[in-house]
Amino acid sequence: MDRTNTEEIKQRAVFNRLLSYLKRDQKRLILAFVLLIIATGTDLLGPILIKVFIDDHLTPRNFDHTIILLLALGYISIIVLSCILNYIQLVLFQTAAMNIIQSMRIDVFTKVHGLGLRFFDRTPVGSLVSKITNDTEAIKDFYVSVLSAFVQNIVYLAGIFIAMFYLNVKLGLFCLVLLPVIAFIMVLYRKFSSQSFLHMREKLSELNAKLNESLQGMSIVQVFNQQKRLKKEFADVNREHNEAWMKNIKYNGLLLRPAVDLVYVLAIMIVLSFFGIKSFSSPVEIGVIYAFVNYMDRFFEPVNMLMMRLSMFQQAIIAGGRMFELLDENDKAPGAEGGRHPVITEGAIEFKNVTFSYDGKHPVLKNISFHARPGETVALVGHTGSGKSSITNLLMRFYELGQGEITIDSVPLSFYDNHELRSKMGLVLQDSFLFAGTISHNISLFNTNITRERVKEAAAFVQASEFIEKLPEGYDQEIGERGSTFSTGQRQLITFARTMAFEPKILILDEATANIDTQTEDAIQHALQKMRAGRTTIAIAHRLSTIQDADQILVLHKGEIVERGTHQQLIQMKGLYYKMYALQQKDKLSEEVG
Numbered sequence: 001m002d003r004t005n006t007e008e009i010k011q012r013a014v015f016n017r018l019l020s021y022l023k024r025d026q027k028r029l030i031l032a033f034v035l036l037i038i039a040t041g042t043d044l045l046g047p048i049l050i051k052v053f054i055d056d057h058l059t060p061r062n063f064d065h066t067i068i069l070l071l072a073l074g075y076i077s078i079i080v081l082s083c084i085l086n087y088i089q090l091v092l093f094q095t096a097a098m099n100i101i102q103s104m105r106i107d108v109f110t111k112v113h114g115l116g117l118r119f120f121d122r123t124p125v126g127s128l129v130s131k132i133t134n135d136t137e138a139i140k141d142f143y144v145s146v147l148s149a150f151v152q153n154i155v156y157l158a159g160i161f162i163a164m165f166y167l168n169v170k171l172g173l174f175c176l177v178l179l180p181v182i183a184f185i186m187v188l189y190r191k192f193s194s195q196s197f198l199h200m201r202e203k204l205s206e207l208n209a210k211l212n213e214s215l216q217g218m219s220i221v222q223v224f225n226q227q228k229r230l231k232k233e234f235a236d237v238n239r240e241h242n243e244a245w246m247k248n249i250k251y252n253g254l255l256l257r258p259a260v261d262l263v264y265v266l267a268i269m270i271v272l273s274f275f276g277i278k279s280f281s282s283p284v285e286i287g288v289i290y291a292f293v294n295y296m297d298r299f300f301e302p303v304n305m306l307m308m309r310l311s312m313f314q315q316a317i318i319a320g321g322r323m324f325e326l327l328d329e330n331d332k333a334p335g336a337e338g339g340r341h342p343v344i345t346e347g348a349i350e351f352k353n354v355t356f357s358y359d360g361k362h363p364v365l366k367n368i369s370f371h372a373r374p375g376e377t378v379a380l381v382g383h384t385g386s387g388k389s390s391i392t393n394l395l396m397r398f399y400e401l402g403q404g405e406i407t408i409d410s411v412p413l414s415f416y417d418n419h420e421l422r423s424k425m426g427l428v429l430q431d432s433f434l435f436a437g438t439i440s441h442n443i444s445l446f447n448t449n450i451t452r453e454r455v456k457e458a459a460a461f462v463q464a465s466e467f468i469e470k471l472p473e474g475y476d477q478e479i480g481e482r483g484s485t486f487s488t489g490q491r492q493l494i495t496f497a498r499t500m501a502f503e504p505k506i507l508i509l510d511e512a513t514a515n516i517d518t519q520t521e522d523a524i525q526h527a528l529q530k531m532r533a534g535r536t537t538i539a540i541a542h543r544l545s546t547i548q549d550a551d552q553i554l555v556l557h558k559g560e561i562v563e564r565g566t567h568q569q570l571i572q573m574k575g576l577y578y579k580m581y582a583l584q585q586k587d588k589l590s591e592e593v594g
Helices: 003-058 065-113 117-122 125-167 169-216 218-223 227-255 257-279 286-327 388-395 418-423 439-444 452-461 488-501 518-532 567-573 576-584 586-593
Strands: 349-357 363-372 377-382 403-408 425-428 506-510 536-540 552-557 560-565
Touching: 003 065, 003 125, 003 286, 065 125, 065 286, 125 169, 125 286, 169 218, 169 227, 169 257, 169 286, 218 227, 257 286, 349 388, 363 377, 363 388, 363 403, 363 536, 363 552, 363 560, 377 388, 377 576, 388 506, 388 536, 418 425, 425 488, 439 452, 439 488, 452 488, 488 518, 506 518, 552 567, 552 576, 560 567, 560 576, 567 576, 576 586
Parallel strands: 377 536, 377 552, 425 506, 506 536
Antiparallel strands: 349 363, 349 403, 552 560
16 A cells, blocks of 8 residues: 555544544534524525526516515525524534534643653653644634535535526536536645645644743753754754745645636636527526526635635644544553552552663663661662662652562552552652742642641741741742742742642652752751651752761662662772762761771
């Protein structure tokens, strides 16, 4: 099967899948369709009434005032009725379309939140944003502008054919011959435009990805004078996107309105020639000519509208294919297995011969085994890339375990559902993340079970209340995007308070004090000691001075635990930990060893 046929099958499948969403609002759509048929019927009666007036009254000069008045009232009535019915059916179609696209966006948004971090590792954020916004907007046009127009105009064309056959069977058959010609133009347009639309959508995703990267790293861009390089990269992608658009414009200019207009002119010439030749042998009614030419105009009006909507249709099909790829993504976040519903009570953690790889080829963890008892603090140290964060990622079940086993309270990690697992774990990262909203909302995360008093207690516990209460709005102070109006230390204190508000059994600290100044760190260390009390804590540390009181320190190198013990034991061993500590504590090391 060649590439063209394969692409055609894919597009047909996307079209059928888009149509399946209509079932969600089928009652409204059925009512709209019935009203559309009635509105089309009334609209098409107009030329027939005028034909009767011309042939039966105007030409023979038979001016029966009563009949003429009835014809006039009938013509006005069907126009008014057609307007009312068309308005109602249009509102019904559009309402159904908007309901469908609204639910579709929720489906996509929900799907993204259910995907595993492995998916986000390989997918640019800008590309995802493009699918959720630009692609769903194109699909919205399919339901709002394209589908309703197709249904309306196809029904209208069917009514026109019925009227044409009523007036003249031969000319009605002639107009039927026009349909394959118009269908051929549509197929030709879709064949050439589909690839350019796909290319255009891909380049739009790349534009969003470039834009997202530049905005998020604006400080680095400016510090290292990367504006010229990024401008060139953005301009290259933008040029390719523009070229795809221009290619599409050429197809539109050739195969849409101009091609149909040419067919229309030829059709009018043939129809008028037919009546002209017929007039040599028999009389021709002027009303019939008027009605037929009027119907020919009306025939090509919906055809032109369909052709103009074909561009939107093709964009929607390509966008729908990209969106359904996302909806069909199988890389879901790991979930519970075994049908059990265990509860974390103590928080004892054990890794048993755990081996893990992100790509399935190169292991980042090799035979990791350790035990963290309830209330103990286990610190993970090592150079960048040694596997520290991978251990916490597996413990939080952001990724599926490769080999080995992880247990909490002697129960395999895979048996816990994500809600239980995440609700009993507190995570503080090096890069604090704050949501749009107030400080209070960022600490409680809009959880109604966490009262205002609990929010204040958590803030006071980590000594964040000191700066919060000095703000103009206090806990109701609005936070800018990602907390940009606060210092790094203040943002971190808020995330500390958030963690404590949920009272976790297990605490995970991923270099939580790395971005905090020395003065703030002293206060934080005191808070951390209280936070760790009675909780199992896994702490990733860059500053080794912050984990000297850990019950156990694991030293990782290239994915393996090469040393383990307390701070004093590791110093005495004079191994890798000793060298790392020596770099940070040059002057104090000799005193401590002595």
